[in-house]
Amino acid sequence: MEIGNSLPKSPMQGDFLNPISNGKDLNCMHGEEWRMWRSRFNPGFSQGNIRTWIPAILEEVEAFGNVLRNLSGGAGEWGQVFPLEQISSNLAFDVTGSDTRLNSQSPYPSPFTIAYREQLSRMEITLSPLKLLWRATPMVQAICSIGTVSQGPRTIVRQLQLNPECIVKLQAEHDAVLGPDPRLAAERIREAPHILDSLKYTLGVIKETLRTSPATITIREGQPSFNFKIKGEEEPWPTDGFDLFDSSITIHHDPSNFADPHKFIPERFSVPEDDRLHPAKDTWRGFQLGPRKCIGQELAVVVLKLVLVFTIRTFDIEMAWDKWDRVRELQGLKVDCQMVEGERMYTTGKATSHPKDGAPMHVRIRSSSM
Numbered sequence: 080m081e082i083g084n085s086l087p088k089s090p091m092q093g094d095f096l097n098p099i100s101n102g103k104d105l106n107c108m109h110g111e112e113w114r115m116w117r118s119r120f121n122p123g124f125s126q127g128n129i130r131t132w133i134p135a136i137l138e139e140v141e142a143f144g145n146v147l148r149n150l151s152g153g154a155g156e157w158g159q160v161f162p163l164e165q166i167s168s169n170l171a172f173d174v175t176g177s178d179t180r181l182n183s184q185s186p187y188p189s190p191f192t193i194a195y196r197e198q199l200s201r202m203e204i205t206l207s208p209l210k211l212l213w214r215a216t217p218m219v220q221a222i223c224s225i226g227t228v229s230q231g232p233r234t235i236v237r238q239l240q241l242n243p244e245c246i247v248k249l250q251a252e253h254d255a256v257l258g259p260d261p262r263l264a265a266e267r268i269r270e271a272p273h274i275l276d277s278l279k280y281t282l283g284v285i286k287e288t289l290r291t292s293p294a295t296i297t298i299r300e301g302q303p304s305f306n307f308k309i310k311g312e313e314e315p316w317p318t319d320g321f322d323l324f325d326s327s328i329t330i331h332h333d334p335s336n337f338a339d340p341h342k343f344i345p346e347r348f349s350v351p352e353d354d355r356l357h358p359a360k361d362t363w364r365g366f367q368l369g370p371r372k373c374i375g376q377e378l379a380v381v382v383l384k385l386v387l388v389f390t391i392r393t394f395d396i397e398m399a400w401d402k403w404d405r406v407r408e409l410q411g412l413k414v415d416c417q418m419v420e421g422e423r424m425y426t427t428g429k430a431t432s433h434p435k436d437g438a439p440m441h442v443r444i445r446s447s448s449m
């Protein structure tokens with residue numbers, strides 16, 4: 080399938096964001112209105128400008144480290160079980176608040192945080208399988224695509240737990256770039272924010288996580304003027320009256336795009352072009368591509384790099400399903416041990432990816448950091 084132009088977003092995406100934005104958001108706008116707002120916002124989200132935000136972002140990530148410390152058991156012991164999704168979304172709130180302190184990570188969140196959370200809980204997307212066309216597949220397969228989207232969330236923590244050798248490589252990179260004492264990392268980054276650009280392996284871990292578990296999808300509205308052809312077939316497929324789902328999950332797991340697609344290999348993003356691991360051109364879609372690609376990509380990468388810098392040498396973090404089940408039993412709640420592809424943690428919830436039960440974790444302070 081070849082796509083040469085950027086189709087409008089599907090009205091389904093607008094329906095989902097409506098309770099928050101009433102249609103006035105960059106994600107759902109079209110045509111001239113979108114172009115005008117995108118060009119106004121672009122400079123604010125440029126790499127150069129995001130760099131100037133780093134000291135403020137750092138404060139929020141340090142607060143995140145304190146939250147983890149408080150959740151640890153102290154003296155190298157594992158702490159209580161907690162849903163990682165909750166504390167990570169608090170961090171995301173605070174980081175995007177920028178100039179305004181939202182205090183979502185404190186016991187006293189701002190009234191804005193409370194109201195916004197309440198509003199978010201009302202958001203729901205209703206996908207119409209019968210209207211959905213899946214990339215490079217005949218329509219009949221589209222009906223199965225919803226289930227595919229819902230499968231297999233892998234957070235960075237989960238991937239690192241499954242691939243402990245990556246933790247060692249991350250720690251080695253952080254020692255080499257930021258110095259061996261994790262307590263001095265914040266100072267070094269404040270002095271020279273561009274030092275984060277040298278964290279190549281860390282960036283690879285972030286990109287590989289978004290490859291194995293893309294956080295979001297794009298759905299575009301078919302047009303009378305837009306048909307597509309499946310490679311090797313003559314007959315064009317019309318799209319008018321359908322929505323097109325450019326499944327990054329499928330693209331990211333296609334072995335002709337990514338060698339050994341089911342293996343977690345951060346190095347694939349730093350090997351030379353002629354290496355078999357090097358991804359095929361334009362196939363990594365963690366933030367999508369083209370004019371509607373994520374405007375917040377630079378910000379998101381900076382935040383994730385800082386989170387790794389401030390956790391990976393200081394804490395051990397693990398999924399803690401046994402503890403989670405015990406807590407639920409004690410509370411008289413149903414213990415749901417359902418698995419998807421052999422994993423307790425799978426995507427659930429409405430619209431965007433939510434890990435099952437909020438990803439129950441426990442944390443301890445690494446002995447080298449006490």
Ligand code: HEM
Nearest residue numbers: 105106294296297298365366367371372373374375378379
């Ligand atoms: C890891 C974090 C993030 C991921 C994986 C991500 C991913 C994406 C993807 C895949 C799209 C394209 C959606 C589509 O085509 O329908 C998108 C669009 C967008 N993202 Fe992100 N995003 C992230 C963080 C952020 C942040 C931090 C912001 C802003 C603070 C942001 C703001 C936006 C906006 C405004 C759009 C719409 C852009 C447009 O249509 O012009 N994102 N994001």
